[in-house]
Amino acid sequence: xxxxxxxxxxxxxxxxxxEDIAANFYYDFWTTDxxxxxxxxxxxxxxxxxxxxxIGKKVDYAEVQSTIFGKKTETELIxxxxxxATDKVIIALQKxxxxxxxxxxxxxxxxxKADIGLKEGLSPKTKFEILEQxxxxxxxxxxxxxxxxxxxxDHIWDNQYLAEExxxxxxxxxxxxxxxxxxxxxxxxxxxxQIK
Numbered sequence: 573x574x575x576x577x578x579x580x581x582x583x584x585x586x587x588x589x590x591e592d593i594a595a596n597f598y599y600d601f602w603t604t605d606x607x608x609x610x611x612x613x614x615x616x617x618x619x620x621x622x623x624x625x626x627i628g629k630k631v632d633y634a635e636v637q638s639t640i641f642g643k644k645t646e647t648e649l650i651x652x653x654x655x656x657a658t659d660k661v662i663i664a665l666q667k668x669x670x671x672x673x674x675x676x677x678x679x680x681x682x683x684x685k686a687d688i689g690l691k692e693g694l695s696p697k698t699k700f701e702i703l704e705q706x707x708x709x710x711x712x713x714x715x716x717x718x719x720x721x722x723x724x725x726d727h728i729w730d731n732q733y734l735a736e737e738x739x740x741x742x743x744x745x746x747x748x749x750x751x752x753x754x755x756x757x758x759x760x761x762x763x764x765x766q767i768k
Contacts, residue, residue, distance in 0.1 A: 719753020
């Protein structure tokens with residue numbers, strides 16, 4: 573059918589950030605809208621303090637057929653395919669680099685829900701660990717795994733770009749089932765993080 577295939581190459585960078593950079597940032601540049609300091613603002617704009625580390629790159633594709641979005645112009649179809657390809661390449665980067673894996677809070681327990689979906693690459697095979705935040709005596713925090721969940725196949729939210737036009741009545745969340753752990757120990761707000 574008539575449509576478009578868009579190829580996207582995405583590069584992943586991480587801001588170099590440590591205690592020294594943070595201290596300089598807050599001392600030399602930090603200001604608020606209520607008490608705007610134009611000197612600090614200008615110093616921030618002209619600073620070379622901030623550097624980026626190259627992490628990696630990925631390539632992915634998306635296809636959009638004009639028959640699906642019949643009333644869209646060619647420009648709009650290209651935009652849809654571009655946005656969906658961009659989402660897919662971000663998913664690929666998240667799966668490869670642990671620090672960028674999908675994380676979300678549980679929003680409800682009956683059933684288990686989170687506000688993530690196809691845009692984040694969910695499938696019935698995607699596994700998530702449920703993490704409970706532990707506050708240590710020294711004020712630092714750790715996360716303890718207390719369970720695992722997977723999306724329920726026919727209850728994965730299609731939150732891709734313009735998906736609501738195709739399925740306007742779908743619920744805006746994904747429903748999960750427990751595969752490890754005790755559901756009675758869960759509460760809304762617990763963090764879920766994707767596992768490879």
